[in-house]
Amino acid sequence: MAVSAATAADATAGTGEHAPRARRGGRRRTALTFWGFVGPFLIGLLVFTIIPVGWSAYLSFFDATNTVSPTPEDFVGFGNYTAMLTDPAFQDSLVTFTVFAAFIVPVTFAFSLGLALMLNRVRFMRAFFRSVFFLPFACSYVVAALVWKMSIFNGVRYGLANTVLDLFGVDEIAWLFRPDPPWFWLVIVSLRLWIQVGFYMILFIAALQQIPQHLYEAAYVDGAKPGRQTFWHITLPQLRATSVAVLMLILIAAYQAFDEFLLLVGTMPSARPPLVYLYQTSLGMQQELGTGSAGALILALLIAIVTLLQGKFLGFGNSEDR
Amino acid sequence: MVAFKRNNSSQQTFAKLAMNRRRMLALGGLAAGAGALSACGGNTGRGSGDGVNLSQWYHQYGEAGTQQAAEKYAAAYKDATVTINWIPGDYDTALSSGLLAEKEGDYPDVFEGHLNRAMVESEQIIPLDDILADVLDDYTPDDLARNTIDGKIYGVRMIDDPQFLYYRPSLLEAKGITPPATFDELMAAAAELTTGDVKGLFLGNDDSATKLFQPIVFSAGETLLTDANEIGFTKETVLAGAMQVKELHDSSSLLVGAPTEAWDPSSIIQNLCAIQWCGLWALPQIIEAHGDDINVIPVPGFNGGTPTVFNGGWDTFVNAKSANIDEAKAFVKWLWIDNEEFILDWNLSYGFHIPPRLSMRGSAEQLQSGPAAEAVRISEEYGWAENPNWTPKMETAVDDMMNHIVLEGADPDAEFDAAAATIQGELDSIFG
Numbered sequence: 001m002a003v004s005a006a007t008a009a010d011a012t013a014g015t016g017e018h019a020p021r022a023r024r025g026g027r028r029r030t031a032l033t034f035w036g037f038v039g040p041f042l043i044g045l046l047v048f049t050i051i052p053v054g055w056s057a058y059l060s061f062f063d064a065t066n067t068v069s070p071t072p073e074d075f076v077g078f079g080n081y082t083a084m085l086t087d088p089a090f091q092d093s094l095v096t097f098t099v100f101a102a103f104i105v106p107v108t109f110a111f112s113l114g115l116a117l118m119l120n121r122v123r124f125m126r127a128f129f130r131s132v133f134f135l136p137f138a139c140s141y142v143v144a145a146l147v148w149k150m151s152i153f154n155g156v157r158y159g160l161a162n163t164v165l166d167l168f169g170v171d172e173i174a175w176l177f178r179p180d181p182p183w184f185w186l187v188i189v190s191l192r193l194w195i196q197v198g199f200y201m202i203l204f205i206a207a208l209q210q211i212p213q214h215l216y217e218a219a220y221v222d223g224a225k226p227g228r229q230t231f232w233h234i235t236l237p238q239l240r241a242t243s244v245a246v247l248m249l250i251l252i253a254a255y256q257a258f259d260e261f262l263l264l265v266g267t268m269p270s271a272r273p274p275l276v277y278l279y280q281t282s283l284g285m286q287q288e289l290g291t292g293s294a295g296a297l298i299l300a301l302l303i304a305i306v307t308l309l310q311g312k313f314l315g316f317g318n319s320e321d322r
Numbered sequence: 323m324v325a326f327k328r329n330n331s332s333q334q335t336f337a338k339l340a341m342n343r344r345r346m347l348a349l350g351g352l353a354a355g356a357g358a359l360s361a362c363g364g365n366t367g368r369g370s371g372d373g374v375n376l377s378q379w380y381h382q383y384g385e386a387g388t389q390q391a392a393e394k395y396a397a398a399y400k401d402a403t404v405t406i407n408w409i410p411g412d413y414d415t416a417l418s419s420g421l422l423a424e425k426e427g428d429y430p431d432v433f434e435g436h437l438n439r440a441m442v443e444s445e446q447i448i449p450l451d452d453i454l455a456d457v458l459d460d461y462t463p464d465d466l467a468r469n470t471i472d473g474k475i476y477g478v479r480m481i482d483d484p485q486f487l488y489y490r491p492s493l494l495e496a497k498g499i500t501p502p503a504t505f506d507e508l509m510a511a512a513a514e515l516t517t518g519d520v521k522g523l524f525l526g527n528d529d530s531a532t533k534l535f536q537p538i539v540f541s542a543g544e545t546l547l548t549d550a551n552e553i554g555f556t557k558e559t560v561l562a563g564a565m566q567v568k569e570l571h572d573s574s575s576l577l578v579g580a581p582t583e584a585w586d587p588s589s590i591i592q593n594l595c596a597i598q599w600c601g602l603w604a605l606p607q608i609i610e611a612h613g614d615d616i617n618v619i620p621v622p623g624f625n626g627g628t629p630t631v632f633n634g635g636w637d638t639f640v641n642a643k644s645a646n647i648d649e650a651k652a653f654v655k656w657l658w659i660d661n662e663e664f665i666l667d668w669n670l671s672y673g674f675h676i677p678p679r680l681s682m683r684g685s686a687e688q689l690q691s692g693p694a695a696e697a698v699r700i701s702e703e704y705g706w707a708e709n710p711n712w713t714p715k716m717e718t719a720v721d722d723m724m725n726h727i728v729l730e731g732a733d734p735d736a737e738f739d740a741a742a743a744t745i746q747g748e749l750d751s752i753f754g
Binding site for chain 2: 065066068088089150153154155156175176177179180266268269270283286287
């Protein structure tokens, strides 16, 4: 937007004595357009993200129980950080998350790519299939979690999953609330896949359609066979930029896992991701906003580091020079 | 269907989260999310006050008619205009942020909740000794103790809600079982009563292990914290009890994964279980479903200990930030101390609760026969109350310990030591 406005201003620049004024007017218009578009987002970002993050950083150095404006004598230095880092429950929550991410990231990636490849080949009712798989993305985690919990995976005999098992003579299973065997992972993972896969699938479909057809044709001329060969040597490398972005998005989404965990397995320590633990620490009755803020910043730092590393190793943003 | 009244003085975060979820279920999810966000859809009970406005916060009670009743009481008050905030969803979180608010109208002047020491230390509430002075001997010592910190009383008891086990006498008789008196008998009965369609016992979905910690302690005649604020329970007691709880969980006689939590009587109403942990509030609903075929017993004693009943309930407080503290106190006194008609209405007309004012209990006809009378009796005989010095962090520590031992088979010794260390750390930081 800014660029095209600037070009328009340049175009008028060579037309004689009015040029300077026109240029000034153009610049002002450019600036106005720029702030008109960016301003509202910036204000939102400032009010709902940057100020709270800053405040949270401030709180993290205080014993801020039941208050968001601690007094100087509440200052505890890095006490909250050491408390959080040595808290076994917080450590456990990081382990829980790691297990979850190690599973959900590759599986979501594989499922969405697989679906995209299949849909890309479908010759009829394409729009229908695309919508069908994308629709769950519009569903809130809360609603889906309640459906999963109360209807599909409830532990009583008339739950959907248990009814199906009953047909095969299998006893009912308490899907949630019991860590051994950890069936709750099945519930959580299936829910997340159901909601997320469609979205990443759309990203992949868009990327697939960008791959120039002549690459495949050239490969066929050279004797390549459709299928695995072209997939590994043409499709996948061409999807690199999208794949890296998708991997990052999936990983960040995994870090942010909260709703379904809280709703499905809220109190089970073996299935408590960091955000649920921080919620328990800093909100509700406990109200330890200082330690909670410290934990949140530790988590933010972790996400940033992992994302940077991932970007570095997978080469996010430098796909052009390859 | 009242929100789960597992009000250990320091309502621990887990319970709170569970409550959050439970209330959400009751609401059907989305509405709860929106409700927790808004937390302010006010309905005004118009009084003809002289310009004084009071905001009164309730959590969402599940029984039909409760909200209308609260509005009716507010409208009947003549000395101020009282606005009711009826808060669905996560009440504790909404309340906590409400108590941080600085602007009149954003915070409650009067609110219900459960006392914990942090509220006093952060000066969120004020002592109510003066309005209670004349009626102190009309409350049970437990109801005063749970509202007292360092000798000052901060909360006025609104309702007493004992929690115990409901059972179906016909199902027990069919198997020739007498109501279990010990935890071993309870396990045996649960196993015996479990059939293809009905599980023997329902304690809750995610808190079936954690909620038994305090019964184990009180059953042995021990306590959470001593009067000198030291740890009041022994490793021997806790581990012996925890192992029994583990044995129960390893059996297949527990109902797990019921659509509703144990605060809701649906499981026993729908014949999903023969025995269920629930509270007095649910009795009218259960009687409607099962008629005479229902009775109550305390939670049986562990390892030769006595039976126990957790006496939960709700208290009302005055916000220290209120611009109208005196008016708020006058309103609390009018409604929850003096107003026999409304107190009895609130305690008996919707779900059942025991009126906290001892002198009013005689008028509670609904509680004088059948299972209700038995519930009152066991509550008086075996009941214990929460301790406001027991912090949410302490509760989290013992809950994690119970879950680790019972559900995950972790080393009990190490788990106990870890929990005890966390609790001691809390005690040192508060009293040390």
